[in-house]
Amino acid sequence: MEQTRSMTIVYALLALVFATLLGRLFYLQVVEQSFLKEVSSQNSIRKISIDAPRGVMYDRNGIAVVDNQPLYTLQITPSEFNKESLPLLSELLGVSELELEAKIAEGRAYNRFAPTKVVRDLTPLQLARVEENLWRMPGISFALESKRKYLPNVRGAHIFGYAKAISKAMYEKVPKEIYARDDIIGYRGLEKYYEDILRGTKGTRYLLVNSLGRQVGDWEGGAKNIPYQTGNDLYLTIDAELQGVAESLLTATGKSGAFVAMDVHNGDLLACTSQPDYDLNVLGGFTEASAWQAIVGDPKNPLFDRTTQTRYPPGSTYKMISAIAALEDSVATPSTTFYCTGHFKFGNKDFLCHGGKGHGSVDMTRAIQVSCNSYFYNLVRRIGFERWTKYGKMFGFGQKTGVDIPDEQTATIPSPEYFDKLYGKRGWTEGYIISLGIGQGEMGASPMQMVRYAAALGNSGTLLQPRVVRAYRDKNSGAIIEMPTVQEKLPISQSTFNVVRNGMLLAVENGTGGRARVPGIKVAGKTGTAQNPHGEDHAWFICFAPFEKPTIALAVLVENAGFGGTVAAPIAGEWLKRYFQKYPPIAQHVAEQNAKPLAAR
Amino acid sequence: MIELNYEQREGFWKTVDWSVLLAIAALICFGLLAIYSASNGVGNLSIFYKQATWVVISLFAIVVVFFLPLRTFQDFAYLAYGLSIIALIAVLIFARKIAGNAAWLQVGGASFQPSELAKITTILALARFLSNKDNDIRQLKNFAIAIAIVLVPCVLVLLQPDAGTALTYLTFIVPMIVVAGFDFYYILLLGVPLVCALLGFISLIGFIVLELCVIAFMLIMRRDFTWSLTSILVGAGAGIASNIYAAKLLKPHQLKRIQTFLDPMSDPQGAGYNALQAKIAIGSGGLWGKGFLQGTQTQLRFIPAQWTDFIFCVIGEEFGFFGTSIVVSAYLLLVFRLIRLAEKIKNRFAILVLTGFVSLLLGHVIVNIGMTIGLMPVIGIPLPFLSYGGSSMLANMIAFGIVLNFYKHRRDVSFS
Known part of the structure; x- marks a missing residue:
């Protein structure tokens, strides 16, 4: 009896032990299985x-x-x-x-x-x-x-x-x-x-x-x-070879500056450089802290993109805006003449021209050719502030160009309202606008803005949005997706452009921009000098070529280089020479024939 | 006369417990598959071939033991025990270390672990001592001798130092002396405070449940009230005290070991790594397993000691609940058959030996499988018939050779 009872207990305990083992196994392998399987995967699968x-x-x-x-x-x-x-x-x-x-x-x-x-x-x-x-x-x-x-x-x-x-x-x-x-x-x-x-x-x-x-x-x-x-x-849209040419031409000056070349048909940038720049090889992989510090700490600020972020006064390159405004709104004709004594007195201020030597009697074309300040002092008084602002805006000044390079900057284009806000209602005088008439004073433009302005002059009135990328290849479909071109036709007559473009042609052929000449190609351009209160003036040069049927427009800026014709224009000339070697003007004789009536004038 | 005709009367078929042989065969097959898989995982199949060799040797041993005269075991029990003790001492002097334990003796080309065989000889010696009608276990002298028979090899193993194996020597002592006539009540009286102290530290709820069970048990047994109450009260005091103070008294590393046992996830890369990886391996096997040689835990060596102590994980991962329940059922079958045999046989020595074997087997199975599935702390002992290790395989085969020998003679008149 006693024996049987103990055996019952033994069997019961045995049953309990094995039930526990099997129950636990069932719990782990069936109930918890999905969780533990996941853990096991994480264990071994990375x-x-x-x-x-x-x-x-x-x-x-x-x-x-x-x-x-x-x-x-x-x-x-x-x-x-x-x-x-x-x-x-x-x-x-x-x-x-x-x-x-x-x-x-x-x-x-x-x-x-x-x-x-x-x-x-x-x-x-x-x-x-x-x-x-x-x-x-x-x-x-x-x-x-x-x-x-x-x-x-x-x-x-x-x-x-x-x-x-x-x-x-x-x-x-x-x-x-x-x-x-x-x-x-x-x-x-x-x-x-x-x-x-x-x-x-x-x-x-x-x-x-x-x-x-x-x-x-x-x-x-x-x-x-x-x-x-x-x-x-x-x-x-960049041409690697010509990009390299632009870079070395600008570097050779030893000065800071920018160079932008644009196709006048569609806004494609063929070359675009800002100097000093930095070596992408240093930043393209892993950058040493010291190398990065050297770039950031450089007083010449190589990270600063002078093509889209500078805001220097455009100087005399802006004179064409005044001329266009005067002609379009009929406040002057191409034959309107002013007499330049070298001095222009306004109030108690004396605005100089040509170092005070004077150009004598000049008409509009000649005023552009020789860059006569007095002519435009007079002209801008006739145009008035509002018109001046309107035509500046028309050519894209005071607005971002929309180029596909990030972090673009722009200055505000002066207007009566802007000056009211800046100086107060009576805080500014008409004297301010006299400086603006020759592109100096309270205004700024970037080379990117300047090149589309030059291109619009070259193609007679189509304002283009500059671009660096024309298309991309979609790796999924293999399709090439074209980027749209953005352009705007300006409401300006051809006859107005003819006057201004002629002035620019003469400025290169026989004027301030003479050093931009290219043998066998007619180049039209305009020099400019941005007055710099902090040091030597900045040199501008804008141009387009060939004159008869332009394909390319340039804007060159060289900081602290003084007069635009000395340093900036030769860069343009040299680059254009290389450009036309590579892309000779198409059917030049046809273009020449078409241009004859213009040249004859 | 009758016993001589035994085999003729019953036929050979009836002389062998085929269910026991089947269970052993199943376990060995699973063991070999798992060892093959684990050794494949480390890219060293020599482990598998060694084990296969030991299986063959052990099969010879089981056949030899099966055919030995019945009296052999009782007659040579003390001699075998004495030789085991000498071997254990020799190990301490000459042994080479494997995995921190000096447990192996170099015999010829093979290394041998005397502590495995000594388990069997100790059971035989204790059984012989207790089966002698003159040695009443209720006398203090005999009780002390019985304890000493187990403690001597146990201490020698502990000196190796191999605490896990030493622990297995304690699994069979209580059942054997109880079967020999020692009153289980006294063991209960002594055991309650000890177990309470241990459980009180681990889990307050577990400790309370245990106390309630003990009270119920004491009520059923209806023994001396004062003693029962004292034991329960001391147990309660020990449990509560360890629950409050043990954490302060234990050294940090001891505490950490217990904590990782309770919650392996608390230190998955460190102390709890083995326990956790084992659980993940078994659990991720699911119902049918990931397939032979397909277990990522096994093949990518996430399981520690995967062909020895953690062999069960390999089965769990590659053969799933299907495989593990077969293995557990095979052990259950062995345990059940041994107890049934002990119930049938009237020979006192055989009953005691069977009690010892069952306890030893159960102890190994519970501790080893328990640790792989997170029910037991990690204690390094092999899983009988499955784990890699020739000595363990041989010892178990000899033990079951003896069991089968007893079975053959279960109806033998002189045996009863």
């Missing part, structure tokens, strides 16, 4: 996103001006990295332990199980040295990214711009479904403006990782991997 190379930029002739090349980045998974490897790694890389540690700590704070990019843009030597010793240092891996490759003779710093690893501040602002920490994003130039087009789509790779964190291959043989998609290629 999702790695593969950065896509950015789109390539091609110049107007199909030359890759901004290309890609491989960039090796050393990354460290903090949870797997052994601190004792630090001295060895530091020695192999030639990077201080402190710097490495800071980077690892940053990654650890974010996610210690995810690889964090520690040293970007490894040299082949660094790569080889670390790779050889990889087995000693768990947690280290390499990421193959791409960095930009540029042509040796084309810098294009301000046009192309650069992309770099997203900063902490910027990361807060971008959509997280697209960008991850450490991703590359366009910071300046086209890289910034066309970020959405250039940026590819990241791929995903599922890697099997063993308990030591070592990659042992693709999960499910790579069937689940998603390939990356390269960014869309940009087709630029």
Whole structure:
């Protein structure tokens, strides 16, 4: 009896033990299965996103001006990295332990199980040295990214711009479904403006990782991997060779300045440079802090894009606006004549012309040809402030040009209302407008504004929106998507343009812009000098050519170069020579015939 | 006369407990598959081949033991025990260290772990001592001798130091002395405060449940009221005290070990790693498993000691609940058959030996499987017939050779 009772207890306990074991197994393997399976996948499957190379930029002739090349980045998974490897790694890389540690700590704070990019843009030597010793240092891996490759003779710093690893501040602002920490994003130039087009789509790779964190291959043989998609290629309007020419011509002056060349038919920029510039190779991959500091700290401010961000008075190049306003609103005719004594007295102020020597009796064409200030002092008094403002606006002054280069700036074009606001209702006098008549004083223009003005004079009244990108290739469909051209026909008569254009032609043929002459090609241009209260005056030169049937318009600015004809005009002349060698004027004889009646006048 | 004709009368078929053999065969098959998978994971199949060799050797052993005369085990129990003790001492002097434990003896080309075989010989020796009618366990002298028989090898193993194996020596002592006639009530009186103290530290609720169970049990047993009450009260005091003070008294690393046992997720990369990875492996196997050689936890080496102590994880991951329930059922079958046999047999020595074997088997199964599924702390002992290890395989086979030998003679008159 006693025996049976104990056996019952024994069997009951046995049943309890085995029921517990089986119950627990059932719970883990059936109830909790999906959760634990997920954990087990996370254990061994690592999702790695593969950065896509950015789109390539091609110049107007199909030359890759901004290309890609491989960039090796050393990354460290903090949870797997052994601190004792630090001295060895530091020695192999030639990077201080402190710097490495800071980077690892940053990654650890974010996610210690995810690889964090520690040293970007490894040299082949660094790569080889670390790779050889990889087995000693768990947690280290390499990421193959791409960095930009540029042509040796084309810098294009301000046009192309650069992309770099997203900063902490910027990361807060971008959509997280697209960008991850450490991703590359366009910071300046086209890289910034066309970020959405250039940026590819990241791929995903599922890697099997063993308990030591070592990659042992693709999960499910790579069937689940998603390939990356390269960014869309940009087709630029820039001519790489002529861009290089413009850069070296401007650099040769040793001065700061800007050069913009535009196709007068559609606003395509063939060359566009601001000097001093910076070396994109320094910023295209991983940028050393010291190199970055050198660029930022340069007193000449190479990051400043003088083509779109300067606001210097246009000087005498602006005289054509006054002439057009006078002719269009019939306050003067082409034969309206003023007598220039070299002095123009207004109130108690004496405005000088030609160093006070005087041009004698001048008509409108000649006034443009010799850049007679007195003529335009007189003329602008007839035109009046409102008309002057109206025609300035018509040619795009005081407004952004809309060029596809980011961070464009513009000055406000003066108007009575603007001066009222600036100086108070009675705070300014008519004397102010006399300076404005010759493009000096309270006004500013950028070379980008100037080139579309020059182009509008060249094509007789079509104001164009400048552009650097004419199309892009959609990597999905392979289709080439053209960018629209934006243009506006100005309500100005051809006869008015004929007078002004003739003046500009004579200014180059036999006037202030003589040094812009190109053998065999008629160039029409105008010099300008921006008065600079802080130092030597800035030199302007704008032009278009060939005169009969223009294809190209230029705006050249050289800072602290004095008179526009001395430094700025020769740059234009030299560049045009190279331009016409490459793109000879089409059917020149036909154009000449058409132009004959004009030239005969 | 009758026993000589035994085999003729019953036929050979009836002399063997085929269900036991089937269960063992199933376990060994699963074990070999799991070891193959685990050794495949580390790219070293020699582990599998070694184990397969040991299986063959052990099969010879089980056949030999099966055909030995019944009296052999009782007659040679003390001799075998003595040899085991010598071997255990030899291990302490000559042994080479494997995984921090000096547990192996080098015999010829093979290394051997005496502590595994010593479990069997200790049970045989204790059974022989307790089966002697002159040695009344209720006398203090005999009680002390019985305890000493177990404690000597246990301490020697502990010195290796191998706490896990030493612990297994304690699994069979209580059941065997109770079967020999020691009053379970006294064990209960002593055990309650100890278990209460332990449980009080781990879980207050668990401790209260235990106390209630003990009270109910004492009421059913209807024994001496004063003793029962004292034990319950001391237990309650110990439980409450350990619940409040133990955390302060324990050293930080000891505390951490207990905490990680209770919640492996609290330190997934450190102390709780093994327990956590084991649980993940088993759970991720699901109902049918990921398939042979397909377990990522196994093949990518996330499971520690996956061909020895954590072999069960490999089965759980690659063969799922299907595989684990077969394995658990096979153990249940073995335990059940052993108890049934002990119930049938009238021979005192055989009953005691069977009690010892069942306790030992159960102890290994509960602790090992319990630790892989998060019900037990991580204690490094092998899973019988499954884990890699020749000594363990051989010892278990010999033990079941003895069991089958008893079964063959279960109706033998002289045996009863």
